[in-house]
Amino acid sequence: MRRSQRKQEEPDLGILSSRTLFSLQREMFTRLSEQGHPEVRPRHGAVMAYLDEEGSRATDLAAQSGQHKQVIGTLVDELVELGYVERRPDPADRRAKLIVPTEKGRDHMAKSDAIVAALEAEHARAVGEQAYADFKRVFKLVADRQTTTD
Helix, strand or coil: CCHHHHHHHCCCHHHHHHHHHHHHHHHHHHHHHHCCCCCCCHHHHHHHCCCCCCCECHHHHHHHHCCCHHHHHHHHHHHHHHCCEEEEEECCEEEEEEEEECHHHHHHHHHHHHHHHHHHHHHHHHHCHHHHHHHHHHHHHHHHHHHHCC
């Protein structure tokens, strides 16, 4: 059996995860574009997916997303230019900066959350509510285990 065929018939965790991620990103960013956010790209998810409404430090975004702080800095620069976030002094530490979503950024976050919820509901209907709940529970356990062994 050829390797590519084997991976199609018996996909491993990496294959399944990447297929799921890339398909989810395509669907999400297509819908976001249709809902008024055509300029945001999947790479911006390293900031937008982890951003708190009251703001987050770049170091926290880097740790949560698994990206280097320099990558996060570049993405924040792009998102500032696009009008999705702004940098503000951190009230807890004036030397630090918070990345805070603008009104446009909060709209993007709300629409992203709604899109993911709709996609999850579609999957739950397709495979059964209990099966999907079990899948999410187990997938979270696997993801937590994998990320603590990095």
